Amino acid sequence: MQITLYLKGPLKKYGDNNDSLTIELEQDQVAINEIIEQLEIPASSISFIQINGEKSDSGTILMGGEIIVVNPRVAGG
Amino acid sequence: MTYTGTVLRIDLTTGKATKEPLNKDWAREYLGGKGLSIKYLYEELEPGIDPLSTDNKLILMTGPTTGTIVPNSGKLAIAAKSPATGTILDCSIGGHFANELKYAGYDAVIIEGKAKSPVYLFIDDDLVEMRSAADLWGKGAHETEHLIADALGDVITLAIGQAGENLLPMACISSELYRQAGRGGIGAVMGSKNLKAISVWGSGGIEVANIRKVSAALNKIKREDTMTDDNMWAYSDGTPMIVDLSQSTGILPTRNFQEGTFDEYEKINSAAVKSTLKAKKACFACPLACSNYVKKGKTEVEGPEYETLALCGSNCAIGDLEAIIEFNRLCDDYCLDTISAGNVVAFAMELTEKDVHDFGIRFGEIDNFLKMPGLMANREGVGADLAEGVRAMAEKYGGGDYAMQVKGLEIPGYEPRGSWSMGLAYGTADRGACHMRAWPAAVEAFGDIDPYTSEGKAELVIGMQDDNAVKFSAIFCDFWALSTERMAEILNMLLDYEVTAAELTRIGERIYNLARLFNEREGFTKKDDYLPERIFKEKLTTGATEGKVLPREDYDKMLAEYYRLRGWDENGMISDQKKKELNL
Amino acid sequence: MNNILERSGFCLKALVFHAEKCIGCKLCHLACSAQNEEIFNPRLARLVITSCYDREGLIVDGQVCDLCLSCVEACPVGAIVEKNGRLSFLEELCTDCGLCVDICPNQVIVKKDKGIGVCVQCKSCANWCPTEALTFEEVKR
Numbered sequence: 001m002q003i004t005l006y007l008k009g010p011l012k013k014y015g016d017n018n019d020s021l022t023i024e025l026e027q028d029q030v031a032i033n034e035i036i037e038q039l040e041i042p043a044s045s046i047s048f049i050q051i052n053g054e055k056s057d058s059g060t061i062l063m064g065g066e067i068i069v070v071n072p073r074v075a076g077g
Numbered sequence: 078m079t080y081t082g083t084v085l086r087i088d089l090t091t092g093k094a095t096k097e098p099l100n101k102d103w104a105r106e107y108l109g110g111k112g113l114s115i116k117y118l119y120e121e122l123e124p125g126i127d128p129l130s131t132d133n134k135l136i137l138m139t140g141p142t143t144g145t146i147v148p149n150s151g152k153l154a155i156a157a158k159s160p161a162t163g164t165i166l167d168c169s170i171g172g173h174f175a176n177e178l179k180y181a182g183y184d185a186v187i188i189e190g191k192a193k194s195p196v197y198l199f200i201d202d203d204l205v206e207m208r209s210a211a212d213l214w215g216k217g218a219h220e221t222e223h224l225i226a227d228a229l230g231d232v233i234t235l236a237i238g239q240a241g242e243n244l245l246p247m248a249c250i251s252s253e254l255y256r257q258a259g260r261g262g263i264g265a266v267m268g269s270k271n272l273k274a275i276s277v278w279g280s281g282g283i284e285v286a287n288i289r290k291v292s293a294a295l296n297k298i299k300r301e302d303t304m305t306d307d308n309m310w311a312y313s314d315g316t317p318m319i320v321d322l323s324q325s326t327g328i329l330p331t332r333n334f335q336e337g338t339f340d341e342y343e344k345i346n347s348a349a350v351k352s353t354l355k356a357k358k359a360c361f362a363c364p365l366a367c368s369n370y371v372k373k374g375k376t377e378v379e380g381p382e383y384e385t386l387a388l389c390g391s392n393c394a395i396g397d398l399e400a401i402i403e404f405n406r407l408c409d410d411y412c413l414d415t416i417s418a419g420n421v422v423a424f425a426m427e428l429t430e431k432d433v434h435d436f437g438i439r440f441g442e443i444d445n446f447l448k449m450p451g452l453m454a455n456r457e458g459v460g461a462d463l464a465e466g467v468r469a470m471a472e473k474y475g476g477g478d479y480a481m482q483v484k485g486l487e488i489p490g491y492e493p494r495g496s497w498s499m500g501l502a503y504g505t506a507d508r509g510a511c512h513m514r515a516w517p518a519a520v521e522a523f524g525d526i527d528p529y530t531s532e533g534k535a536e537l538v539i540g541m542q543d544d545n546a547v548k549f550s551a552i553f554c555d556f557w558a559l560s561t562e563r564m565a566e567i568l569n570m571l572l573d574y575e576v577t578a579a580e581l582t583r584i585g586e587r588i589y590n591l592a593r594l595f596n597e598r599e600g601f602t603k604k605d606d607y608l609p610e611r612i613f614k615e616k617l618t619t620g621a622t623e624g625k626v627l628p629r630e631d632y633d634k635m636l637a638e639y640y641r642l643r644g645w646d647e648n649g650m651i652s653d654q655k656k657k658e659l660n661l
Numbered sequence: 662m663n664n665i666l667e668r669s670g671f672c673l674k675a676l677v678f679h680a681e682k683c684i685g686c687k688l689c690h691l692a693c694s695a696q697n698e699e700i701f702n703p704r705l706a707r708l709v710i711t712s713c714y715d716r717e718g719l720i721v722d723g724q725v726c727d728l729c730l731s732c733v734e735a736c737p738v739g740a741i742v743e744k745n746g747r748l749s750f751l752e753e754l755c756t757d758c759g760l761c762v763d764i765c766p767n768q769v770i771v772k773k774d775k776g777i778g779v780c781v782q783c784k785s786c787a788n789w790c791p792t793e794a795l796t797f798e799e800v801k802r
């Protein structure tokens with residue numbers, strides 16, 4: 001299965017500074033936090049993850065084809 | 078010790094400038110910036126004064142970190158009694174004024190009285206001049222700064238535009254063209270004193286014991302704690318990054334807070350802003366450089382910040398970045414606070430569409446939208462009504478349920494129905510609806526905390542308010558998410574006494590309570606801590622917040638808990654015990 | 662002048678400023694004054710970085726010592742010396758004539774009450790610069 005990942009702001013560096021990553025996975029199902037771990041993104045650096053536009057739990061299981069946005073933590077506004 | 082120990086007091090009525098020692102006891106209890114300026118105002122202002130009269134005072138306050146190499150220490154606090162709300166008002170402005178003032182030898186400037194005719198001040202180390210501003214009056218802040226630079230050369234200037242001269246309750250003070258002390262009408266206080274600008278140049282420096290060792294330690298902190306994942310969003314994107322976050326969580330104010338998502342958000346989000354980026358820009362001593370200097374078409378600005386994109390973009394249904402940039406530039410030049418300006422225009426649009434009153438402007442109308450800053454700043458045509466803010470407009474024409482303000486200050490860009498803690502933060506902010514006293518949306522709507530419960534929100538908001546109060550007093554910029562432990566570590570490198578993190582939190586609490594006490598003295602009560610009816614009653618209709626309100630019972634619950642945890646009575650009055658405890 | 666450089670037999674490195682990366686934070690100025698004058702005073706820095714607006718828009722400009730050695734040549738008493746691609750200042754020889762300050766094409770020599778300050782390539786500025794707008798690079802001549 002295939003997913004597309006957007007790493008926002010300073011998190012881009014965990015994806016070799018690419019705006020988006022297309023990831024091929026062997027498994028049929030995989031939890032989003034496993035991917036985050038593989039990319040070595042510290043959980044504390046993430047505010048929230050969106051899957052297909054919706055704020056999602058980090059344990060959400062991916063079935064393939066999802067568009068995932070990983071947002072950094074933000075202070076002040 | 079990094080205080081200069083000197084306060085400059087300028088009486089515009091007599092034209093006299095005098096130096097006096099900084100009150101060291103107060104500096105110990107309130108640090109500087111926000112806290113210390115509020116303390117001076119609390120002690121020196123008579124209750125009930127008219128904010129636009131000669132009785133009000135304008136205070137420029139630095140802090141113990143100002144002028145040093147401490148990361149993100151480039152902010153200045155500017156404080157007075159607010160013309161918009163009648164509350165205490167302290168604003169934070171970036172750029173290079175604060176350090177320059179300190180190098181000129183002053184921790185603070187207290188400006189009193191009123192000049193007979195328009196003047197500007199020039200502080201050049203010991204020399205303080207009151208110069209005629211006859212040629213500057215009537216000009217925008219941008220041309221004012223340029224003309225002063227022509228006359229004085231290398232100086233840093235705080236200036237007001239026409240909005241300040243015309244005493245608008247949303248007039249701001251600007252510096253280096255695009256930095257603002259934005260909210261609560263602080264620019265009108267300058268205007269009421271016939272004070273067009275303040276320029277400063279300082280030749281001195283700040284001494285610190287073991288300066289090389291201290292610098293090396295601070296460079297390590299800068300690398301390991303400032304320029305990290307938590308803060309580098311400011312450099313990579315800046316505040317426009319929040320547009321996507323708010324859109325996806327349904328808290329992007331749209332059409333005067335009728336909705337929480339905007340169909341055209343992709344035209345005003347960070348990716349759109351980045352496509353117009355020319356340079357990143359920082360305040361003094363800041364490695365994070367949140368500012369985006371952008372150009373699009375014929376217009377340019379340092380900005381637009383999230384607040385501007387939200388309030389002047391989605392909230393007015395303007396999905397055209399070039400129009401927002403131009404609106405932003407106009408507001409900066411006239412010196413209008415974009416949060417209030419966006420709210421006022423959106424409110425006029427809704428009143429017009431609902432046939433309550435015809436202001437001749439509807440949602441999404443770019444041409445009319447771009448006429449508004451000039452009309453407001455000069456109080457011309459419909460601008461005369463808009464200039465007074467949404468509360469006054471509602472009093473005159475109706476629509477009070479959706480005049481989006483608290484205590485008379487317009488609401489920033491986070492929809493409380495999708496972030497209940499933000500509702501409480503707006504309700505209990507010392508200067509009216511403000512997102513800088515506490516910004517719990519970061520960990521709630523944008524984090525793991527459930528936005529739709531009143532549980533735990535009071536504690537969350539209080540913690541942030543106290544931390545921010547001390548942060549804005551030390552002074553650190555909002556955008557470095559540093560812990561009070563880190564703050565203490567840094568202050569201990571600079572001060573001649575030791576502070577702990579717990580003491581700093583206590584100082585924050587003291588400051589927040591003193592601000593409340595100021596407002597209490599001005600007659601503010603529990604009823605002033607409420608939000609507009611729209612938030613309590615009207616369901617949002619789109620996106621992640623579809624069907625959501627912030628039920629009044631839940632708000633009551635949060636507020637009651639907030640008062641209790643603060644040690645205030647059920648009417649929000651500070652208890653005597655709390656006063657004693659905090660030495661108020 | 663080239664003779665001096667050749668004699669030193671050294672790969673010369675000097676500061677280079679990259680305007681497009683500079684955010685105007687002035688941390689470099691503070692780092693330089695702290696390191697060399699033991700005070701935080703941007704006006705005592707041995708480099709001049711400006712980032713400000715004029716009527717045309719944002720102007721970012723920087724002047725740094727590029728080791729042109731004009732000052733070494735100009736000093737009548739030999740108070741500024743270059744050794745191994747590094748300047749140093751001998752205060753006891755200086756007569757406060759100010760010739761070096763006037764001749765420096767980059768205007769980065771600081772005039773003090775007593776004596777002057779030249780860039781000594783301590784690298785404090787570059788170490789502090791958050792955006793790598795200041796680098797040490799080989800000087801090409």
Ligand code: SF4
Nearest residue numbers: 726727729730732765
């Ligand atoms: S200080 Fe000025 S004159 Fe001397 S070597 Fe450096 S750039 Fe040249």
Ligand code: SF4
Nearest residue numbers: 693780781783784786
């Ligand atoms: S290398 Fe050292 S002396 Fe030269 S400008 Fe940088 S900090 Fe100053």
Ligand code: SF4
Nearest residue numbers: 683684686687689790
């Ligand atoms: S430290 Fe770097 S980014 Fe900051 S002003 Fe100096 S050169 Fe520019």
